[in-house]
Amino acid sequence: MNLLCVRAALASAVFVSASVSHSATDLEELNKKLDEYEQRIESLEQEQAETRQRGAVSSEYSRRKTTNNLFNPAISVILDGFYASYKNNPEDYRIPGFALGGEAELAPEGFSLGHSEIVFSNNIDDKFYGQFTLAIAEHDNELEIELEEAFFETLALGAGFTIRGGRFYSALGYLNQIHEHAWDFKDAPLVYRALFGNQYFDDGLRLSVILPTPLFLEFGAEALSGRKYPAGGEQDGVGSWVAYANIGGDFGVSHSWQAGMSYWSADKIEREYGGHIHDGAAEVPLFAGDSKTIGLNAVYKWAPDGNYRARNVKLQFEYFNREDEGGLTLLNSDPLEASTLDGKQDGWYAQATWKFASNWRTGIRYDMLDSENTGSDLDVLDEAGLLSNGHTPKRASVMAEWVPSEYSRIRLQYNRDDSYQVSDDQVYLQYTFSIGSHGAHAF
Known part of the structure; x- marks a missing residue:
């Protein structure tokens, strides 16, 4: 008053x-x-x-406090580590019919630092979002720090359009866009290991649009540098392209689904595979030519009344087919060995996870690969590991994990790996902890 x-x-x-x-x-x-x-x-x-x-x-x-928070980045740290045990020597690992590159080797045996991350992210203003991710991992007993992501993304283009620019994980496939710490298994599916060196990222631009339809409908295209595996070489301008489409929706409150397809193309690339020791020198297979990959994926999720925290089921499937046309050279060979290459490689995986209690989850996965590579000199292709020699690489995996909260996870995983002719029993005990804020991952 x-x-x-x-x-x-x-x-x-x-x-x-x-x-x-x-x-x-x-x-x-x-x-x-x-x-x-x-x-x-x-x-x-x-x-x-x-x-x-x-x-x-x-x-x-x-x-003032609100304003300061707007301009201070959100910082998160992912702590990842594991213990690995193999029946076979992990240095002997190979996949007949597929010359491996990127980070496709097996993780080191014993205790090791996994794929940890430091992430800085925030809205730059009302028009742009930015993210910067450093990956910390151990390779050949050496600690490596790699700039994994550094991109901006528009927030207000309108009409469902979004532009992303910088370094980012490509939308080639479903799993490829998901950070390694959020995977349902410790290691990548065989087809990702064989074709992409575990995971594919590059520098470039992405344009995507989500259409205003009753179903989720997204189309996108990426123009990339083409300098990252499975492309490679010194590229001027755009070295590789990606196009993709996704469709999805819900039926009832407990069921959701998504299906997608993607296409990757790169011309005049120089793809360098991992070398092997021969007569005291490392002979490194180098493919020079054109390459294209087609991918299909499907995901289904169930959660009673939409409550994923209590119980849920997730089914996931992906298939990729790659064709290479060009020449193959064994670098450091004396005399220099070379062959033409007409490569056809494909593979798929299917997996299912079941959260049967609020803090417990289990899952199974099955992988299979196939290849039909031909060329003018089969001995050169065999030296490069591109001949299957009648073997069909496959693997079966099972995992169980304890998830006390969304910020912590302890996982036990077993693989029966028949990637090459000698079967391998692989066991992983992995921990993953998240410190600080961390954005939600895609569907």
Whole structure:
């Protein structure tokens, strides 16, 4: 209530009382009461002024705090480590019909630092979002720090369009866009290991659009440098292209699905595979030519009443087919060995995970590969590991994990790996911890 109104009301009451009463004593008592009321009013006005001042200071502090948070990046750290045990020597690992490159080798045996990350991300302003990711891993007993992601993304283009630019994971396939710490298994599917060296990222631009339809419908295209495996070489301008489409939706409150296809193309590349020791020197297979890859994927999720925290089931499938046309050279061979290459390689995996309790999850996975590579000199292709010699690489995996919260996970995994002719028993015990804020991953 306005204190000025209170003052006026009291004064009116006093004068009315004074006009009714004819006693001097009554008038004196009324005057005393009026003085007391005025003192109380002044005290209340003082308290009100102090309250306003405190509120103004608090409001200014809150405003500054909010503004500062807007411009300070969110920082998160992913701690990943594991213990690995193999029946065979991991250095003997190979996949007949597929010359491996990138980071396709097996993880080291024993205790090791896994794929840890430091992520800086935030909205730059109301138009752009930015993310910067450093990956920390151990290779050949050496600690390596790699710039994994450094991209911007538009927030307000309108009409469902988004542009991403910089270094990022390609939308080639479903799993490729998901960070390694968020995979359902410790290692990549065989087809990712064989074709992409585990995971494919590059520098470039992506344009995508989500159409305003009843179903989720997304189309996108990427123009990339073409300098990263499975492309390679010194490229001027755009060295590789990706086009993709995804469709998905829900039926009922407990079921959701998504299906997609993607296409990758690179011309005049120089893809360098991992070398092997021969006569004291490392002979490194180098493919020079054109390459294209087609991918299909499908994902289904079930959660009772849409509550994924209690229980859920996830089914996942991907298929890739790659064709290479060009020449193959064994670098460091003396005399220099070379052959034409007409390569055809494909593979798929299917997996299922089941969260049967709030803190427990289990899963199974099966992988299979196939290849039909031909050329002018089969001995050169055999030296490069591009002949299958009648072997069909395959692998079966099972895992169980304890998930106390969304920030921590302990996983035990077993692989029966028949990637090459000698079967291997592989066991992993892995921990993954997330410190700080971390954005949600895609469907």
